[in-house]
Amino acid sequence: MFGSLIYAARRSVRNMRQSPFLCGAAVGTVAVSLSILALFAILALNVQELTRHWSEEIQVTVYMDVPPQEEALGEWIEKIEGYPEVEKVSYVSRGEAFDRFRERLSEDADLLEGLEPDILPASLGIGLKENFRNRAGAETLIEKLRENPSFSDFRYGQEWLERFETFADMLQMIVTVLGGFLLFATLFIVSNTIKLTLYARREELEVMALVGGTPLFIKTPFLLEGALQGTLGGLMALAGAFVFFELFLLEGLAALPFFSGLYGIIFLPGSHQLLLVLSGTTLGLFGSFISLRKFVRI
Amino acid sequence: MFGSLIYAARRSVRNMRQSPFLCGAAVGTVAVSLSILALFAILALNVQELTRHWSEEIQVTVYMDVPPQEEALGEWIEKIEGYPEVEKVSYVSRGEAFDRFRERLSEDADLLEGLEPDILPASLGIGLKENFRNRAGAETLIEKLRENPSFSDFRYGQEWLERFETFADMLQMIVTVLGGFLLFATLFIVSNTIKLTLYARREELEVMALVGGTPLFIKTPFLLEGALQGTLGGLMALAGAFVFFELFLLEGLAALPFFSGLYGIIFLPGSHQLLLVLSGTTLGLFGSFISLRKFVRI
Amino acid sequence: MIQIYNVFKSYQKDSAALEGISVKIPKGDFVYITGPSGAGKSTLLKLLYGAEKPNRGQILVNGQNITRMRSARIPILRRCLGIVFQDFKLLTRRTVFENVSFPLEIQGRKRYEISKKVYQALKTVGLEHKLNRRPLELSGGEQQRVAIARALVVEPLVLIADEPTGNLDPQVTLEIMELFKGANARGSTVLIATHDREMIRRFPRRVISLDGGRLVGDRTPETFSVPRG
Amino acid sequence: MIQIYNVFKSYQKDSAALEGISVKIPKGDFVYITGPSGAGKSTLLKLLYGAEKPNRGQILVNGQNITRMRSARIPILRRCLGIVFQDFKLLTRRTVFENVSFPLEIQGRKRYEISKKVYQALKTVGLEHKLNRRPLELSGGEQQRVAIARALVVEPLVLIADEPTGNLDPQVTLEIMELFKGANARGSTVLIATHDREMIRRFPRRVISLDGGRLVGDRTPETFSVPRG
Ligand SMILES: Nc1ncnc2c1ncn2[C@@H]1O[C@H](COP(=O)(O)OP(=O)(O)OP(=O)(O)O)[C@@H](O)[C@H]1O
């Protein structure tokens, strides 16, 4: 069994050398179509990262009519930090609130001149854990916070959150739908190409059967060949995507203050890289498998 | 000449009927790869539309310390509207400004209670024409506005504009780079597939040459065939993209208040549709042309 | 060895390629199949190696009814056959050596054994110096000899040769016939479809004649008379 | 019509397929080319229709030096040749009718003229009832006859036939030879590469013999003697 696999491998390497054009066509197609997928994945990943980053701004703000005693404040914060939804809690005193408001008005800040800093209440800013950065999460938390009578008012930037959710949903949809289509396209194109390369060799397949080759004997080298070509294509796609990333995306996007300020854009993580190469292997293998079923009928 | 073209067309139709598998593979590949391009174009177009929409918010605001006489105001507005950069001018009185400010503070509006509405100055909001919605455009305009001594202060949302420009640049870059790559990928995949379909028929080409066919005589039907398959593929891509658009994008995105509120998302305009189909034709034609040069050597 | 009972075969509705053929070929026999062009010789042979299925009738090869055989068993059957196809059916991308070694590889023989046998087989057809050529770099007769070497190399139970000397000169034809006789002497049953009356005259054996898909003659050398041509 | 001067051709460095061949074939001649398998017969014919280029020497066909011809003119030359290839070279996706009509289409003949001629040509080779078949649905001999019909249909200046009867029975061979004689009588120069001594015996004509790429004989019927075989 093992011996015959090695033998099949030798035959498949020989096959590839004997028809470099067909082999190149298969590898090239896998490489190019997987590159598209890889670039799309990089983009999707970075957009996801961006929304994750933005979602950090989601927080529940708790206003206190009366500025709290330092002791009680410590207790409250500790208790709130114990809630499963909560990532971190920060206290904003009246003075700080006033300063921030001034900042927020920016160019119109001079309007506040002459006003006392105590017009704004003290507050607690409660950052949510990633899974709870949505309306449901914020409201569950507020339900719990209501127990404390010193907390007079709760806000969680409803408007912003709604927009954010909409935006995230939209991105999710585009990524899913487009990704799905790209996946289908890759499948179609690669299997089509492999079918064509085998079609060009169907006489060879026929002769092998006539001379007594069992389907397994005939197919194994071609399956191996498909898998090898797919893997090669996958590796080339990975390399190509990386070069593309380094040359265009990284340089280009890093030059934009918008991005570099927020976070570094990222390449595919290791697991995705492996997945990419393995999809090449799988595509090559299954593309060959399906086509061979069509052309090798004893 | 015309007669022989008709004859070649008949031969190419016969060719296609004689090898439905090869023909289907070529048409399918063109259809799928152009669909990717079409979907990308739709996306790019809509994002462009979105940024165009956003850019409408860019305007230069002129503050006047002393509220102007009605007569002078009319004159000024007329003059400003005469500038080539300006799309429209709108006057905001002190009262209106105060109301808007209150709106803008939204939840914090109660802070303004007890303040006089005349703390904010009257102003002119000057909308820019599309080409001038950038820093250079705004500053040129301000230069001109400075001539009027009654205008005390000029603002154009520098921060917003900077961000907007960055964002637009980034989108532009992604669209260009990704679009370029997709174009290359389509070119590669389609020409590769056509080369494979012709490779499968290279013996036929060889025999035709041996029996006395001139290169032109041999190639013409195959070129026509390529063009026809390309056109068919292009039409299918268009139809596919349209169905996809109707089924997923339109429904999906329209359900999101974010989008439906702003503007309807759009499909490819007629000129782009034509371009898509014609690229199919061109791809098919040139793919065949290049491959034939390889396989038809007398 | 081979038994054919009342076999009908038609590729298309209107015309039959074989009509009611019944033949018995005992083990170790040497049989010519002749008949004009289109008589059904190749079709009969194709039925024997399972490339076509008869519409009616039964065919037994080596005790196995191939009309009822599961298609997965057909390759196993073909391994004990040596076939020279009328159009050679060589693997054009493989070298001469690889073509001839292919049936041995299928049988899973050892590499050194394969090398030896292939070289020997190519030598007997006079092509040992062209083993690294591809088939399309050979003359028509050389291709035919490669096909013959491929059929002989497995020392087949049944040797089926369809017009094996159509592209060979008389001298080489004689040598090839000697090879076929040798294989026959070593136990192979031999079936040769041929038009070559000269060959039948020089090596008289049983002759099965077809015409228009019907069996029109089955003569053993004893009753053999010099053909008109 | 055909003049060959000191032609050398080798496909590979070490071995030559043709060595110093010089032959003149006047217009209207009928010539056999014989020689053992691999002697260079097909190679010589390939040079004549421009499928291969000689390494040295000059070849004139119909007054044109094809060794110096621009490759774009080769198809023009081929149009006045009728070629029967040793491996037929039929268009497997086309029907028999389409295969035979192809050279006429190249010549830009009218449709009704093509139909008539093709039908006539197929009738002379006995295949008029199979014109809608594809080549692979025909027997070996039938394919060969389609190839012959395709070569004859253009009423060629030079008819080049490479082993045209290798797959034909003696009866059909006779008929085909009559066709070749007819074409010759109507003015075609005929070149036939063949191993078939019977054919040469029955239709004695000039015989050019090759062996190992060298010209070893050129006999006209007057000096013709019955071959040893
Ligand atoms: N695949 C096919 N499809 C349809 N008809 C076929 C097919 N193969 C053969 N035939 C027809 O069946 C008949 C017998 O063909 P077969 O090949 O058996 O003849 P043959 O005796 O081998 O002739 P030849 O001496 O010319 O090789 C012929 O009329 C041929 O046209």
Ligand SMILES: Nc1ncnc2c1ncn2[C@@H]1O[C@H](COP(=O)(O)OP(=O)(O)OP(=O)(O)O)[C@@H](O)[C@H]1O
């Ligand atoms: N394409 C090629 N590449 C390399 N060598 C070739 C090629 N074609 C022919 N040869 C060699 O050239 C020599 C002459 O071949 P050619 O086909 O002319 O022989 P032939 O006389 O037609 O033989 P046959 O009667 O077997 O058809 C042979 O030794 C053959 O191996």
Ligand SMILES: [Mg+2]
């Ligand atoms: Mg036959």
Ligand SMILES: [Mg+2]
């Ligand atoms: Mg030859």
